[in-house]
Amino acid sequence: MARVVFTANLQRHVECPAAETEGATVREALEAVFRGNERLRGYVLDDQQALRRHMAIVVDGKPLRDRVHLSDPISAASAIYVVQALSGG
Amino acid sequence: MSDRLAVSTRKGLFWVECDDGDWRVADVDFLGDNVTLALHDPRSGYDYAALNHGHFGAKLHCRENGVWKEIAAPAYPPKPEGLVDRDGWGKDIPYSLIDIFSLETGGPQEDGVLWCGTIPGGLFRSRDHGSTWQLIRSLWDNPKRQQWMGGGTDWPAIHSICVDPRDSAIVRIGISCGGVWETRDGGNAWECRADGMFAAFLPPELGRDPNVQDPHRLAQSQSAPDRLWVQHHNGIFRSDDASASWREITGVQPSSFGFAVAVHPRDPDTAWFVPAIKDERRIPVDGKLVVTRTRDAGATFEVLCGGLPQEHAYDVVYRHALDIDSSGDRLAFATTTGGLYVSEDQGDRWREITHRLPPAHAVRFVP
Numbered sequence: 001m002a003r004v005v006f007t008a009n010l011q012r013h014v015e016c017p018a019a020e021t022e023g024a025t026v027r028e029a030l031e032a033v034f035r036g037n038e039r040l041r042g043y044v045l046d047d048q049q050a051l052r053r054h055m056a057i058v059v060d061g062k063p064l065r066d067r068v069h070l071s072d073p074i075s076a077a078s079a080i081y082v083v084q085a086l087s088g089g
Numbered sequence: 090m091s092d093r094l095a096v097s098t099r100k101g102l103f104w105v106e107c108d109d110g111d112w113r114v115a116d117v118d119f120l121g122d123n124v125t126l127a128l129h130d131p132r133s134g135y136d137y138a139a140l141n142h143g144h145f146g147a148k149l150h151c152r153e154n155g156v157w158k159e160i161a162a163p164a165y166p167p168k169p170e171g172l173v174d175r176d177g178w179g180k181d182i183p184y185s186l187i188d189i190f191s192l193e194t195g196g197p198q199e200d201g202v203l204w205c206g207t208i209p210g211g212l213f214r215s216r217d218h219g220s221t222w223q224l225i226r227s228l229w230d231n232p233k234r235q236q237w238m239g240g241g242t243d244w245p246a247i248h249s250i251c252v253d254p255r256d257s258a259i260v261r262i263g264i265s266c267g268g269v270w271e272t273r274d275g276g277n278a279w280e281c282r283a284d285g286m287f288a289a290f291l292p293p294e295l296g297r298d299p300n301v302q303d304p305h306r307l308a309q310s311q312s313a314p315d316r317l318w319v320q321h322h323n324g325i326f327r328s329d330d331a332s333a334s335w336r337e338i339t340g341v342q343p344s345s346f347g348f349a350v351a352v353h354p355r356d357p358d359t360a361w362f363v364p365a366i367k368d369e370r371r372i373p374v375d376g377k378l379v380v381t382r383t384r385d386a387g388a389t390f391e392v393l394c395g396g397l398p399q400e401h402a403y404d405v406v407y408r409h410a411l412d413i414d415s416s417g418d419r420l421a422f423a424t425t426t427g428g429l430y431v432s433e434d435q436g437d438r439w440r441e442i443t444h445r446l447p448p449a450h451a452v453r454f455v456p
Contacts, residue, residue: 013145039159043145047165047185054144084144 002029002078006040009084016040026059027070029080044082056085091414091454094431095127095136096423100447102127102138104455105429112431112442118157119150126409128192129455132200133218136455139189147189147207151219162186163205163213163222176245177238177266177301182209187243191409193250196257206247206262210237214276228270228279233300240265240303240322248408249307254314261332263307263319268299269332285335289323290368305348306408310357316386318360320350320408322368327387338387343374349411351420353435358386361413361436363406363422371405378402380422380436396439397430404428409451423449 001020010016016037023029034041046052050068057064058081065072074080092107102124106115118124119140125147126139136152149162168174168184176182187208195202195214205213205222211229213222228234237245242265249263258275261282268283283299295301303322310316319326324345325338338345344364353359362381365371373379377400380393398404404424411422420436423429427446430439 010145013142013148042148042162042164043142046146046183048168048183050185052144052146 001076002074002080004029004033004080004082006044007081007083010040010043010082014040014043016043022076024073025070026057026064026066026072026074026080029074029078030070030082054085054087056083057081058083090416090419091456093455094412094421094429095129095451095453095455096429096446096449097124097127097138097409097451097453098423098427098447098449099123103446105442107431112440114443118152125450126189126192127451127453128194128203129453130194130203130218131456132194132197135218137192137203137219139192141188147186149189149219160219161221162189163207163211163224165211166224175235176209177236180239180244182235182244185209186211188246190242190246190248191250191262193252196252199257202257204250204252204260206250206264208239208242208246209244210234210247210264210267212247212250212262212276225276227277228272231279233281234267236298236300237264237267238301240305249304251307251309251317253309254311261307261309261317263304265305265322266301266303268302269304269307269317269319271332282332283335284333285328285337286319286321286326287323287337306350308350308352308360310352312355313357316352316357318350318352320347320362322346325350325362325387338383341381341387341390342392343377343379343381347406348408349406349422351411351413353413353417354415355417356384359384359435360387361411361420363411365405372403373405376401376403378404378424378428380420380439382436393432393436393439395437396432396441398428398441407450409453410449412452412454414454419454421452421454423452425449 005018006016021029021032094105096103101120102118104116128137138150141147165184174182191206203215212225251261253259261271271282283302286302304319315331317328326335347364351361378397420432428444429442
């Protein structure tokens with residue numbers, strides 16, 4: 001199962017412990033997490049369900065390529081880090 | 090008279106209270122977070138706070154029975170595939186909440202109704218105390234909306250919402266930059282109502298177009314609601330006919346540039362402004378923080394400086410950061426450099442409550 005880890009700075013606003021999740025893409029992995037934590041969605045994605053402008057995702061050490069559809073493929077061993085982009089201050 | 094102020098700042102929501110004539114910071118909520126606006130709803134007793142976390146987006150919180158809880162923030166609908174939607178500068182409009190830029194209650198009889206103006210230009214209404222929000226499609230789908238532009242923000246911003254005290258179905262909003270718009274039927278039909286304003290920052294052929302004006306703040310007299318005041322990017326404007334037409338108020342010293350305006354609750358001819366030099370130099374004239382006041386509908390102005398710093402003051406007062414209470418005697422404003430000032434006598438004298446707050450977005454008297 002892929003592992004999703006959220007920035008610690010987000011924990012102050014919405015509970016979001018690291019999660020083991022399934023899916024073939026980053027989108028599918030995150031959707032699985034959001035199903036049990038709908039409020040978290042709005043902190044990571046914008047109204048069009050794209051990655052927020054000042055958020056970043058790192059998949060197995062590489063920055064997410066598709067910030068709109070989150071279609072980057074993942075494997076069962078993937079580590080997905082949802083972090084803040086420093087561009088946001 | 091209100092003895093309580095909600096001061097929304099870059100680093101928290103500060104509650105400032107008057108006790109035996111002594112104003113002090115009594116409490117703070119959301120310490121460390123960027124609170125952009127606060128609203129008290131006298132119908133329900135609820136408090137609302139708009140936050141913008143930057144990375145994590147704009148959020149809305151409601152305090153009911155003393156407990157804050159995050160509630161739904163207005164959300165934009167899915168952008169249709171292939172749709173080209175650009176602002177007046179040709180920039181793509183994001184279909185996403187960038188910021189909550191105005192928040193007001195509906196009329197006294199409209200229990201639960203809230204209006205919310207946002208960046209990038211969507212107006213929302215809730216009928217259930219903010220639990221759910223509906224985009225006002227009649228305004229969003231108006232093709233004229235695509236002429237609007239950002240003014241001080243990347244995209245158009247609805248910063249003022251005035252529910253007419255005679256009829257809650259009549260609502261006027263101020264947009265930077267999209268002029269003043271009015272609905273007379275509760276939001277079904279809208280008209281631009283900024284005739285007479287001009288924008289010196291645009292080429293002459295565009296400058297008088299009502300739909301591209303940059304009113305920084307719109308305020309309506311509660312005692313004579315046909316009278317409205319606007320602090321505009323290019324000066325001060327007044328309407329005597331319920332926004333059908335506007336005339337510029339000229340000759341205001343030391344400057345007619347600014348962001349905020351407050352109107353006396355019972356005297357439509359009395360209004361206050363906090364001037365800065367000009368759009369390209371947004372600091373007080375000569376480093377002196379002053380308030381200007383007219384008591385004759387703009388024919389003359391007084392410069393009020395009693396108790397305000399008169400040297401090396403670089404405070405700017407944003408559009409939501411000046412307020413007057415229901416008595417008409419007590420005013421308050423907060424500044425970008427963390428100053429909070431209160432007057433008990435319509436601005437003749439000011440008292441510095443603190444100059445150590447975080448940069449202030451908004452000030453509101455709360456019952």
